Amino acid sequence: MQVRQARRRIDRAVLYSSKAQQVGQPGPAIVRAGNGLAVICLSFGAAFAAFASGSLEQRIGNLIFLGFIPAVAVYAGGHLLGQVLVVSGKLCDVIMAGSFRYAKLLLKELLSWVGTHVSNWLASLPAVREKVCYSARRYYGRVSHVSFDFSCLVIRSVARFALRIESFPHRQLATHRRYRALRQ
Secondary structure (H helix, E strand, O other): OHHHHHHHHHHHHHHOOHHHHHOOOHHHHHHHHHHHHHHHHHHHHHHHHHHOOOOHHHHHHHHHHHHHHHHHHHHHHHHHHHHHHHHHHHHHHHHHHHHHHHHHHHHHHHHHHHHHHHHHHHHHHHHHHHHHHHHHHHHHHHHHHHHHHHHHHHHHHHHHHHHHHHHHHHHHHHHHHHHHHHHO
């Protein structure tokens, strides 16, 4: 039992350590990149000062203006940008947590509102069903009579149309034969 608790403590310690928290954040990576670029700037300035021709004062000037000042600027910019990214990440976490809480509250209110309206509608459903059944019983005789007449009319119309279509090619052929006879 104590071993499991010790493992849980160790796992939690690893989870909440500063190095474990920094793995997924862009801030420390930007700081490391700034440090690397600063070293590159300083190395470039030193190499340029060492291999460029000129007096000692010009070489020191080249080292300061081409190496030291850009290296300090990149180093400071990396640290500043890294801290801004860390702070903005924490701010985004706070905003997202608040947004999810607010969305949860809105969803809860929406579901409550929908639930009351749906339950009211379902409660009124038997009354609607009774009205529909009453209307159907009342008008059933007339509806069945009208639907029967309509189906007879549709069947009769379709039959007439089929007969016309069936006789149409014969009429056209006969008309074509008469036209040919008149032409000759």
